[in-house]
Amino acid sequence: MINMEEINQKPDLSNIKNIIFDFGNVLLNINxxxxxxxxxxxxxxxxxxxxxxxxxxxxxxxxxxxxxxxxxxxxxxxxxxxxxxxxxxxxxxxxxxLLDFPPERIELLTTLGQKYRLFLLSNTNQIHYEAYMQDFQQHYGFSLDTLFEKLWFSHQIGLSKPDTTIFEYVLKDKSLIPEETLFIDDTLMHVEAARKTGMQAWHLLPGVEICDALS
CATH class of the missing domain: 1.10.150.240 (Putative phosphatase; domain 2)
Structure with a gap:
């Protein structure tokens, strides 16, 4: 049984080497x-x-x-x-x-990237992908890709959350040890699916700013 208190609380990073971020409403604001x-x-x-x-x-x-x-x-x-x-x-x-990608989250990723391997895993589609990638490049002058070791987008790999196969895929793709990997998502069923593969996973609740939780 999933421990809801554990899944919602600020994660313990002491044994973590890899962090996989969801995109929408974790890094990119959406409505x-x-x-x-x-x-x-x-x-x-x-x-x-x-x-x-x-x-x-x-x-x-x-x-x-x-x-x-x-x-x-x-x-x-x-x-x-x-x-x-x-x-x-x-x-x-x-x-x-599609709304904004706050600069403080870029600063967070830059800081975390000095200690952890960072990845992005997003359920998305070609139209949204083209829009936010272009917007990010135009706004900040560099590509979103540079903030992560690898980005996985559902429409490019033919898999989507919450199927556990997508989490198994990313673990295998970059030879990640599940127990050393933290997945962060704002959708509970995605977090539950990730935990089934042995990963640590954190459900980012509405109103919780990831910069405050991980700084």
């Missing part, structure tokens, strides 16, 4: 409700029903795992909209949830 509002303004009258429908959920999983293209995703959205819209409007609405 999914902004995308819901944007799609509603485009003409999807009940965005909750649309994105919660079986066919839409299946498409989302495929898109997240790189099994559906950006074009296929855009066509599916366009078909659900009442009225004329173009591809860029759909892309902008889809990206509305």
């Amino acid at each position: 999914p409700s902004l995308t819901a509002i944007a799609f509603k303004s485009l003409g999807i009258k009940d965005e909750a029903d649309f994105f919660g429908g079986r066919s839409s959920l299946e498409l989302m999983v495929k898109f997240e795992r790189g099994q559906a293209t950006s074009e296929e995703f855009i066509r599916a959205i366009s078909a659900a909209v009442t009225g004329e819209i173009n591809d860029q409007q759909i892309i902008d609405a889809w990206n509305a949830l």
Whole structure:
């Protein structure tokens, strides 16, 4: 049984050599409700029903795992909209949830990188990936890649959280010892899945700033 007090409390880094970060709402601020509002303004009258429908959920999983293209995703959205819209409007609405990457988190990663091997593991998709990678480069003048030893994105490796196979994949890919590896995510089911592989895992609760917890 998962010890919820343990999974939610500040992690003990004394035996940790590797830290794997989730991206959204751990390092990059996001607000999914902004995308819901944007799609509603485009003409999807009940965005909750649309994105919660079986066919839409299946498409989302495929898109997240790189099994559906950006074009296929855009066509599916366009078909659900009442009225004329173009591809860029759909892309902008889809990206509305992407907010900022605070500079203090870059400072945190730079400091941690002097002591630990740092990695990024994110459930994402091609449209979001292109947007935040470009935005980060333009804002800070260097690539997000430089902050980590390796970045794993679900749409590039064909795997996604919370399947335990994705955690087994990253451990094997970089020859990481589970007991020496900490995974940080804001989604409980992802943290629970990571712990099943032997990793230490921390559930970052809403309102908890990772810089305060790891500084």
